[in-house]
Amino acid sequence: MRNAMKLLVVGATLGAASAPAHADDQPKAEVVTSWTSGSEAAALDVIKQEFEKRGGVWKDSSIAGFGAADAAFQNRLVAGDPPAAKQAVIGLANTDFVNQGLLSPIDDTAKAGKWADVLPKSILDLISYNGQVYLSPTDAHGESWVFYSKDTFARAGVNKEPRTWDEFFAVLDKLKVAGVQPVAWGGQSWQESKVFNMILLTQVGIDGFLKIYVDKDNGDASVVGVKKTLDILGKLRTYVDEGAPGRNWNDATAMVISGKAGVQFMGDWAKGEFVAAGKQPGKDYGCMLAPQSPGMVYVADSFSFPKMTDPASRKGQALLAEVAMDPVVQVEFSLKKGSVPMRTDVDKSKLDICAQKGLELMSAGKIVPDQALILSPQQAGALNDFVDEFWSNPSEDSASGAEKFFAIFE
Structure with missing residues (x-):
């Protein structure tokens, strides 16, 4: 780890002349997901492009297979080298991470974006732990x-x-x-x-x-x-x-x-x-x-955010949470991935007949x-x-x- 840090320092020194003065202040995020199929990668790219458009520096660490990605993520948590964000299923699976103090709440971002007004209550409950929002939902999938x-x-x-x-x-x-x-x-x-x-x-x-x-x-x-x-x-x-x-x-x-x-x-x-x-x-x-x-x-996907000490990564986490919940991004993401947006205020006219069937079932509580x-x-x-x-x-x-x-x- 020390050698890696030395290399980073050397690289930063060599590139200082060409780097913009505000480079250290740019939000950055290393993102671990298992979204590696063609459609999943295309959907993830929707978020990545908007993240970069808003000034963020993105590092993709996708790993094929949900189980493999989870194992790699947990190993990095144990080693004290977490990524800034991890694709996560909402619900109980994150409880242990929250209770052990390994994840950061994003309550400020959620309140600023008025998520409580645009998410179904059942979804808001499943991204909240101990009274605070910890996950930024991306999409929902019907599995039947x-x-x-x-x-x-x-x-x-x-x-x-x-x-x-x-x-x-x-x-x-x-x-x-x-x-x-x-x-x-x-x-x-x-x-x-x-x-x-x-x-x-x-x-x-x-x-x-x-x-x-x-x-x-x-x-x-x-x-x-x-x-x-x-x-x-x-x-x-x-x-x-x-x-x-x-x-x-x-x-x-x-x-x-x-x-x-x-x-x-x-x-x-x-x-x-x-x-x-x-x-x-x-x-x-x-x-x-x-x-x-x-x-x-x-089932519903989201991003979780491990605790970070690096200010640029913390800024990156807030920006990623904001981007993932953007109404336009949610629609474009779902169109690529074949899912349903989590927000209730998005433009549904672009969704295909399969997604519309799913939305009807969700709206009816079925x-x-x-x-x-x-x-x-x-x-x-x-x-x-x-x-x-x-x-x-x-x-x-x-x-x-x-x-x-x-x-x-x-």
């Missing part, structure tokens, strides 16, 4: 979506979206007969747990979903709902190709875009890949909720939070492990699987 290729559906003789699980599996059978890979499956535990959740919502409803995850209910209705969920999840195995294990979500999306596969279960960030490929919703691809779903699971927002990181990780183990073990029945599921909350 099934994206499908209009071309492959036509080739298989499918002319309408399936409304029930029985109809859905009939469509998958038709795709298989037509020589199309029915499901583009992302074989990573976090992706599998999102499919589990979207199926669970169809089996227990909004109230039942919240009873299980918030109240930790294990009554008869909850147990039956989890069993039915695992039965449907297990049935999907026969429609997945051998190359699925370990597959990234955007690679699965590419299978649908190219017409190699018929459908993909994924959050609406997958839509950003269709946008990047020049595909149009309603024409080239469709977006439907998981069959029989009464609403959608959602939403439930992703487990990462309402479970501890340990419980959320245990859920990922549970779903992955069940998916990888076709011999396990739903009854024993349900017992393991509810053991997560003991």
